[in-house]
Amino acid sequence: MKKLNRLPIFLREVILVAKNKYTKFSDSIIKKGVEKVVRDTNDDHNFNIEIKKRIKKSITIKEKIIEDNIDVISKVVKKIIEAYQQGKKTIWFGNGGSAADAQHLACELVSRFHMAKRPAIPSLALTTNTSILTAVSNDFNFDNVFERQVEAFAEEGDVLIGITTSGTSANVIKALKFGKKKGTINVAFTGENISKIEDVVDYLVDVPSRDTPRIQEAHIMIGHIICDLVEKTLFGEK
Template identity: 45%
Template sequence: MKDFGEKTRKILREAADNFNLISKDESLVKSVARAAELIISSLRLGRKVITAGNGGSAADAQHMVAELVGRFSGERKPLKAVALTVNTSTITALANDYDFEQVFARQIDAIGEGGDVFIGITTSGMSKNIIPALKKAKEKGLATIGLLGRDGGEAKELCDIPIVVPNSSTPRIQEAHIMIIHA
């Protein structure tokens, strides 16, 4: 029988090592600070934050919006934010009528406005529907932030502020993304 206690300890050590490593990554820390400043500036101008991702990254996109619209760590007015991952009717209609690669780009075309911020979340940096969304966001004058992993992939070059977690493990990248969202 497997020793799940030892496996759990190993995973927790890996997560702790990952957090320790990225907390010392000055480039990453500066990118997170720049992203926070950009988001705050945009929201103060009455603009909105738009997020998207796939799978666990979709959950992270929705989690971020919940923190912005909710109160997060203290009572305040709600902030304008929307996750493009929540409307299954829209997502499935766009996937069926166009292509799954267009499910986020088409929504950005509909609701994105210059001065808004689009945050694309992809652990590989290569998600086939995040890349067109980043391109559409840039075309429409949105600022672009990427929560990325590995080497940042193709998405890195499309982001005004790429935040790259330099790890090849999807779970460790996703854990870091949630920590960054909470930063």
């Protein structure tokens, strides 16, 4: 401070003003930093609440599946095992996330679920050949993309599994309907309150929910259970 007093008055004023502004600026930065930490902490807390809500909702739906869908899932497992024992195959199809589920579950059977040393199980996903998908969509209609492949690949006694959360996907319904003509065993994975698809399936696995993400979570769980039980029944515990 003594050194500051030796400076000319105008220079001392400049330095004092600058120092005052810097102090206010520093205080402002610190205040904003504290506010951000508090805000981020609150956001984390809110996210935790939202995450718990979604997990609990998923658990509730799965508990309802135990009450409402166990019998039909068990019947589907038995039918698929019988089909494989008779030299038949499974064919999976769906749109969007359900297309991914179809590929995922066909993969579990062809590659393996748990058992490394077992024969491949014949299973197809009708969602993988982009040339077929685009050709049929272009030359015919997108509603025919699975129907056309069922005509080409499905045989009497094969198990068709159509996956549609809404239960109203026209291309899934058309494929199942065509499969019926060929003598396939038809299964549908859907959400609740389905009517359009019931007439073309032998087994309806209708997850008790209308929330698409929760339905999809349940579909992959049910698919995993089916693959697991089919593998263990055909090849034993290893």
